[in-house]
Amino acid sequence: MSEIQNYILNFGPQHPAAHGVLRLILELDGEVVQRADPHIGLLHRGTEKLAESRIYNQTVGYMDRLDYVSMMCNEHAYCLTIEKLLDIEVPERAQYIRVMFDEITRLLNHLMWLGTHGLDVGAMTMFLYCFREREDLLDAYEAVSGARMHASYYRPGGVYRDLPDSMPQYEASQWHSQAEVDEQNKNRQGSLLDFLKDFTDRFEGYVDEYETLLTDNRIWKQRLVDIGCVTADEAKDLGFTGPMLRASGVPWDIRKMEPYAAYDKVDFDIPVGTNGDCYDRYVVRVEEMRQSNRIIIQCIDWLQNNPGPVMHEDHKVTMPDRMDMKQDMEGLIHHFKHFTEGYGVPEGEAYCSVEQPKGEFGTYIVSDGANKPYRLKIRASGFVNMSALNFLTEGHMLADVVTVIGTLDIVFGEVDR
Amino acid sequence: MSQYYSELSDKVINTLAEIETVKAVVAHGELTIEVSKENLVRICQTLRDNQELAFDTAIDICGVDYSTYEGSKAYTSRYASVYHLLSVKNNHRIRVRTWLDDDFPMVDSVVSVWSGANWFEREAFDMLGILYSGHPDLRRILTDYGFIGHPLRKDFPLVGQVEMRYDANKQRVIYEPVTIEERVNIPRIIRDDNRYAERLADKEQAGSDDSKSQGESA
Numbered sequence: 123m124s125e126i127q128n129y130i131l132n133f134g135p136q137h138p139a140a141h142g143v144l145r146l147i148l149e150l151d152g153e154v155v156q157r158a159d160p161h162i163g164l165l166h167r168g169t170e171k172l173a174e175s176r177i178y179n180q181t182v183g184y185m186d187r188l189d190y191v192s193m194m195c196n197e198h199a200y201c202l203t204i205e206k207l208l209d210i211e212v213p214e215r216a217q218y219i220r221v222m223f224d225e226i227t228r229l230l231n232h233l234m235w236l237g238t239h240g241l242d243v244g245a246m247t248m249f250l251y252c253f254r255e256r257e258d259l260l261d262a263y264e265a266v267s268g269a270r271m272h273a274s275y276y277r278p279g280g281v282y283r284d285l286p287d288s289m290p291q292y293e294a295s296q297w298h299s300q301a302e303v304d305e306q307n308k309n310r311q312g313s314l315l316d317f318l319k320d321f322t323d324r325f326e327g328y329v330d331e332y333e334t335l336l337t338d339n340r341i342w343k344q345r346l347v348d349i350g351c352v353t354a355d356e357a358k359d360l361g362f363t364g365p366m367l368r369a370s371g372v373p374w375d376i377r378k379m380e381p382y383a384a385y386d387k388v389d390f391d392i393p394v395g396t397n398g399d400c401y402d403r404y405v406v407r408v409e410e411m412r413q414s415n416r417i418i419i420q421c422i423d424w425l426q427n428n429p430g431p432v433m434h435e436d437h438k439v440t441m442p443d444r445m446d447m448k449q450d451m452e453g454l455i456h457h458f459k460h461f462t463e464g465y466g467v468p469e470g471e472a473y474c475s476v477e478q479p480k481g482e483f484g485t486y487i488v489s490d491g492a493n494k495p496y497r498l499k500i501r502a503s504g505f506v507n508m509s510a511l512n513f514l515t516e517g518h519m520l521a522d523v524v525t526v527i528g529t530l531d532i533v534f535g536e537v538d539r
Numbered sequence: 540m541s542q543y544y545s546e547l548s549d550k551v552i553n554t555l556a557e558i559e560t561v562k563a564v565v566a567h568g569e570l571t572i573e574v575s576k577e578n579l580v581r582i583c584q585t586l587r588d589n590q591e592l593a594f595d596t597a598i599d600i601c602g603v604d605y606s607t608y609e610g611s612k613a614y615t616s617r618y619a620s621v622y623h624l625l626s627v628k629n630n631h632r633i634r635v636r637t638w639l640d641d642d643f644p645m646v647d648s649v650v651s652v653w654s655g656a657n658w659f660e661r662e663a664f665d666m667l668g669i670l671y672s673g674h675p676d677l678r679r680i681l682t683d684y685g686f687i688g689h690p691l692r693k694d695f696p697l698v699g700q701v702e703m704r705y706d707a708n709k710q711r712v713i714y715e716p717v718t719i720e721e722r723v724n725i726p727r728i729i730r731d732d733n734r735y736a737e738r739l740a741d742k743e744q745a746g747s748d749d750s751k752s753q754g755e756s757a
Binding site: 162163166168170171172174175176177206207209355358359360361362363367372374379380462463464466468469470471472473475482484486488489490491492493494496497499501505506508509510513538539 | 566567568569571595596597598599601603604608609610611612621623627630632634653654655656657658662666679680681682683690691695697723725727728729730732
């Protein structure tokens with residue numbers, strides 16, 4: 123008489139469907155998951171500890187590296203918390219720029235998610251389509267900050283600089299003829315806003331393309347419908363936010379509920395799901411892309427007609443203009459102080475959160491009045507979503523675990539911090 | 540915003556009055572209450588179940604080590620466990636802080652109230668060594684297997700205590716004491732900045748007028 127035991131499977135950390143470095147211990151009965159125990163922390167870099175030893179502005183760069191698919195949204199939450207403690211108001215133009223780039227970031231994130239989720243479930247084409255569009259958006263990142271991923275473009279008090287008037291051009295080489303390059307440069311003749319305008323005109327059609335491929339696709343539906351269902355009460359109990367919560371039918375969005383930056387001045391809708399399964403999360407995210415596109419169009423219109431400062435003018439807190447630094451004594455002193463000492467933030471504590479593509483991303487700063495945060499706690503939505511994995515996969519098949527991990531939209535930079 | 544939160548503060552104090560008298564502070568448009576660790580779970584349950592408050596989501600739970608705090612407020616305890624709660628139903632937030640013992644920081648777990656608290660408490664245990672009694676699975680979460688110490692405690696060095704490398708002779712990864720030294724490029728400085736003092740004093744004044752239950756002020 124042999125004793126029947128459950129099979130323990132080690133999934134990851136080097137598995138393409140583990141989205142990075144997830145080590146998952148699965149207890150299987152045949153092919154049915156009995157228990158899933160995620161081991162995280164393989165990408166832990168101690169961002170919170172590092173922040174305690176650095177002046178406030180130096181940590182902006184670390185924020186990009188948390189959720190490295192939604193870079194600027196992370197910076198936004200961090201900057202908002204400092205601005206709250208300093209009690210300063212960001213110029214309106216900077217608020218619109220932040221909204222525009224938050225939405226570009228949301229598109230970047232959702233495109234990445236859709237592409238890789240498609241890949242996990244078996245739709246190779248999605249990956250190629252989504253990365254084609256990401257290229258344009260990353261070019262926008264590059265034009266404004268010089269970096270394609272880790273922008274560190276937002277600063278407490280505004281954004282680092284105004285939007286550029288020209289876009290970088292492709293150059294002919296032995297691999298690309300002049301005619302080819304001219305074609306590529308066609309939409310890069312104007313400013314960054316013209317380039318984005320051209321993108322938003324095309325993007326709605328792209329989303330239609332994705333939907334024709336997936337939304338009514340029989341294989342896609344068989345893999346997603348009724349997998350990992352969460353009811354509204356369960357979702358709240360588990361701490362879900364963002365698309366994970368909205369797919370369960372709760373119309374909760376920080377952009378509407380606690381509007382920050384210029385979100386109360388733009389027009390958009392919040393999509394909600396009904397079943398709270400993987401398919402609903404897919405539909406919600408696709409609709410969010412359309413809404414983001416709407417917001418970007420409104421921001422472009424506003425930004426084209428309203429020039430103005432993009433940085434708060436209290437140079438005790440924000441960097442002075444480069445020309446001032448060279449010619450004005452006070453500007454020089456401010457510049458020197460910024461790089462040798464930073465600025466002090468008044469004693470107190472604050473928590474600020476933004477609607478990052480994955481959910482609520484918040485930072486909690488305790489300040490004792492010094493030029494470095496006393497304690498910085500990062501609330502990452504991926505961490506919370508990950509913690510629900512056992513709940514979501516219990517009783518599902520092994521192949522569904524991959525679908526659920528994909529739909530959680532986890533990025534290990536923010537889960538492990 | 541502050542107006543709404545000072546009203547909410549009164550509501551919270553009245554609701555919790557039968558359990559204990561809580562200290563409430565409204566600052567930066569956020570409500571903070573301080574509760575004793577003995578009643579924490581009961582208070583959390585009330586905060587969740589009372590229909591007017593309905594804090595249905597635990598947004599964040601973290602520990603704070605106040606041992607090197609140099610601000611004007613003097614804190615008697617070293618550790619605090621801080622809970623950020625959100626009511627999706629009523630769209631408001633609250634911060635609950637509870638002070639813990641210095642040498643044996645322990646508090647009851649709130650996993651029974653919000654199951655989302657599970658990993659947050661594991662993280663606080665890992666990072667600061669706060670023990671959550673009644674937690675179903677209090678293991679380390681972010682640090683390495685076999686890690687010693689609690690990294691976010693203020694007496695834990697920034698460079699860590701061990702470093703890891705592959706040893707070709709032993710043909711495995713080994714741990715050794717760190718060889719790098721901690722380097723401070725920009726020292727930590729607190730300046731007397733009177734720009735904020737005035738503004739904050741005004742706010743605190745306004746805050747204590749509409750909520751009678753102001754905690755000790757700065």
